[in-house]
Amino acid sequence: MGDIDLSAMSKKELKALNKKVSQAIESFDERVRLEALAALEVKAKELGFSLSELTGGKKIKSVNPPKYRNPQDPDQTWTGRGRQPGWVKAVLADGQDLAQFAI
Numbered sequence: 564m565g566d567i568d569l570s571a572m573s574k575k576e577l578k579a580l581n582k583k584v585s586q587a588i589e590s591f592d593e594r595v596r597l598e599a600l601a602a603l604e605v606k607a608k609e610l611g612f613s614l615s616e617l618t619g620g621k622k623i624k625s626v627n628p629p630k631y632r633n634p635q636d637p638d639q640t641w642t643g644r645g646r647q648p649g650w651v652k653a654v655l656a657d658g659q660d661l662a663q664f665a666i
Contacts, residue, residue, distance in 0.1 A: 590638045600626040631664045640666070 569577065600614075604626065607614045629640030633650040641648050647655075655661060 587638060594629065594640070597626050598628045601628045629666055631661060632666050634664065 604614045607617050627642040630643040631641045633639035639650055641651055
């Protein structure tokens with residue numbers, strides 16, 4: 564990734580960049596958390612348990628890690644389940660194969 568000349572940016576541009584960076588960090592943390600939960604669920608099933616059984620009966624939401632990523636905006640992902648997000652609909656309408664966007 565190339566260096567960004569921050570000194571050439573206006574205050575408005577810097578604030579917008581700061582907001583995008585903060586959102587990207589939050590999105591990254593959430594994706595990593597969801598992937599970790601999914602991995603734990605898989606491991607628990609391999610051992611014959613559900614994750615909730617191993618965590619003292621606390622109900623843990625089933626997690627489906629994202630399977631597809633929007634190349635135009637990497638923060639936009641889709642698990643392949645439920646309603647298709649707008650970017651997926653646009654890709655399919657454009658005649659592109661969804662498999663090329665697999666993570």
